[in-house]
Amino acid sequence: MTQQETVWIVDDDRSIRWVLEKTLEQEGIQCQLFDSADNLVKMLSQEQPSAIISDIRMPGMDGLALLEKLQKEHPYLPVIIMTAHSDLESAVASYQGGAFEYLPKPFDVEEAVSLVKRAILHHRKSMPSLDETEVAEIEAQVDKEIIGEAPAMQEVFRAIGRLANSNITVLINGESGTGKELVAQALHRHSPRAANPFIALNMAAIPHDLIESELFGHEKGAFTGANTQRRGRFEQANGGTLFLDEIGDMPAETQTRLLRVLADGEFYRVGGHTPVKVDVRIIAATHQNLEGLVTKGSFREDLFHRLNVIRVHLPKLAERREDIPKLARHFLNRAAEELAVEPKFLSKETENYLTRLEWPGNVRQLENTCRWIIVMASGREVLVEDLPPELLASIPSEQPFGSWEDALKNFVDSALASGQKGILDDIVPKFERIMIETALAHTAGRRRDASLLLGWGRNTLTRKIKELGIDHSEQED
Numbered sequence: 001m002t003q004q005e006t007v008w009i010v011d012d013d014r015s016i017r018w019v020l021e022k023t024l025e026q027e028g029i030q031c032q033l034f035d036s037a038d039n040l041v042k043m044l045s046q047e048q049p050s051a052i053i054s055d056i057r058m059p060g061m062d063g064l065a066l067l068e069k070l071q072k073e074h075p076y077l078p079v080i081i082m083t084a085h086s087d088l089e090s091a092v093a094s095y096q097g098g099a100f101e102y103l104p105k106p107f108d109v110e111e112a113v114s115l116v117k118r119a120i121l122h123h124r125k126s127m128p129s130l131d132e133t134e135v136a137e138i139e140a141q142v143d144k145e146i147i148g149e150a151p152a153m154q155e156v157f158r159a160i161g162r163l164a165n166s167n168i169t170v171l172i173n174g175e176s177g178t179g180k181e182l183v184a185q186a187l188h189r190h191s192p193r194a195a196n197p198f199i200a201l202n203m204a205a206i207p208h209d210l211i212e213s214e215l216f217g218h219e220k221g222a223f224t225g226a227n228t229q230r231r232g233r234f235e236q237a238n239g240g241t242l243f244l245d246e247i248g249d250m251p252a253e254t255q256t257r258l259l260r261v262l263a264d265g266e267f268y269r270v271g272g273h274t275p276v277k278v279d280v281r282i283i284a285a286t287h288q289n290l291e292g293l294v295t296k297g298s299f300r301e302d303l304f305h306r307l308n309v310i311r312v313h314l315p316k317l318a319e320r321r322e323d324i325p326k327l328a329r330h331f332l333n334r335a336a337e338e339l340a341v342e343p344k345f346l347s348k349e350t351e352n353y354l355t356r357l358e359w360p361g362n363v364r365q366l367e368n369t370c371r372w373i374i375v376m377a378s379g380r381e382v383l384v385e386d387l388p389p390e391l392l393a394s395i396p397s398e399q400p401f402g403s404w405e406d407a408l409k410n411f412v413d414s415a416l417a418s419g420q421k422g423i424l425d426d427i428v429p430k431f432e433r434i435m436i437e438t439a440l441a442h443t444a445g446r447r448r449d450a451s452l453l454l455g456w457g458r459n460t461l462t463r464k465i466k467e468l469g470i471d472h473s474e475q476e477d
């Protein structure tokens with residue numbers, strides 16, 4: 001066993017903790033001791049052991065409650081439950097609760113050691129760790145497949161590197177078009193399942209009543225129109241990876257079924273009575289805040305914990321503007337190749353212009369824009385005027401130096417650097433004055449309408465005009 005393997009032992013009986021610690025340390029396995037499950041849980045938020053040995057009966061949180069919590073939050077952590085020899089009921093309950101093994105007390109120390117070694121091996125296999133050079137090699141490969149020099153993207157590549165060789169469930173968060181599927185594919189390609197299928201299914205794209213048969217398949221005659229037996233995506237993905245996009249849109253009944261498949265590794269086709277066994281790695285993705293959906297009650301908490309083992313966050317394109325020129329070049333070349341036409345390139349000004357846009361559709365929108373350019377722009381060099389009209393409208397020409405937030409930031413930076421204090425007292429009135437004067441200009445001086453535009457009550461507006469000393473005489477509304 002390597003030096004880093006640590007086993008956590010939790011028992012309210014000091015002598016048991018002591019015996020286990022001495023025995024395991026002789027085998028080179030480090031131990032950390034806890035007198036209550038509550039203390040162990042606190043520690044888990046900071047670090048994780050390779051395995052846990054827990055007594056079943058303890059004051060406070062008991063072994064089964066601990067097991068249940070660990071199953072939800074750390075499903076890859078093997079837990080060995082110790083219980084009195086005669087307590088068959090507890091033994092059964094611990095297996096049902098997902099215990100890795102059950103150790104009857106009083107135990108034979110050799111048996112305890114061999115169980116712990118098995119648990120550690122099991123843990124290593126489910127979360128194999130690579131060394132730093134291997135991680136770096138994979139990162140370098142991913143760097144060629146996915147464009148992203150921004151620090152947030154480098155973070156994503158690193159995660160892919162670290163997760164390579166593992167079969168662990170991953171939850172990818174990010175807005176539509178940020179490259180979630182691309183990352184899921186990379187995770188699959190660098191996993192032990194690479195030779196097996198990668199199957200993607202978008203929950204938001206299929207009508208709700210078809211999702212179950214799409215996922216689990218159906219038997220002939222299961223419903224009107226089911227003329228033949230059909231294998232679902234789960235079966236198609238057997239041995240490989242199933243990418244469930246927009247998981248937040250999964251209907252409640254399907255969530256329940258999915259949870260069962262993840263727990264049992266088997267399911268029934270719609271209308272079927274024979275269980276189908278599958279070995280599928282799940283990568284889920286969503287643009288929604290799943291915790292929020294759990295709080296609202298539209299996403300199952302237990303399913304959330306099953307999926308939320310490792311989380312990868314993809315930034316919006318506007319949060320990594322430095323990648324825009326390189327992405328644009330890549331998409332322009334690819335589109336030209338696909339359409340077998342001459343490649344085009346962006347003028348420096350066009351590149352700057354594209355870099356400043358908001359890109360609500362993220363990388364996908366940039367990709368589509370590049371296709372449009374290849375088809376529609378006339379010369380080899382793409383000028384700002386050649387861009388699709390909807391993009392030209394989105395940055396007003398009087399903002400050549402970026403957004404107002406950027407301008408404000410620069411202003412605050414230099415004011416603070418020059419030693420100004422109490423800066424909000426200076427800026428907030430100026431800000432309000434601009435807002436008020438501009439709104440009044442839009443309503444030809446009508447205060448009632450201006451207050452609506454600003455989202456203030458009319459009296460507030462009148463008070464502010466007075467406070468700020470704005471020169472404005474009341475117009476008839």
Ligand SMILES: Nc1ncnc2c1ncn2[C@@H]1O[C@H](COP(=O)(O)OP(=O)(O)OP(=O)(O)O)[C@@H](O)[C@H]1O
Pocket residue numbers: 145146147148174175176177178179180181182183245327363364367
């Ligand atoms: N970093 C990137 N490098 C190169 N191409 C990218 C990158 N990110 C996204 N793309 C491309 O942009 C398009 C959209 O990406 P993808 O389908 O992975 O996004 P998504 O987040 O899964 O979107 P949705 O949630 O809407 O399905 C794809 O054609 C993908 O190849």
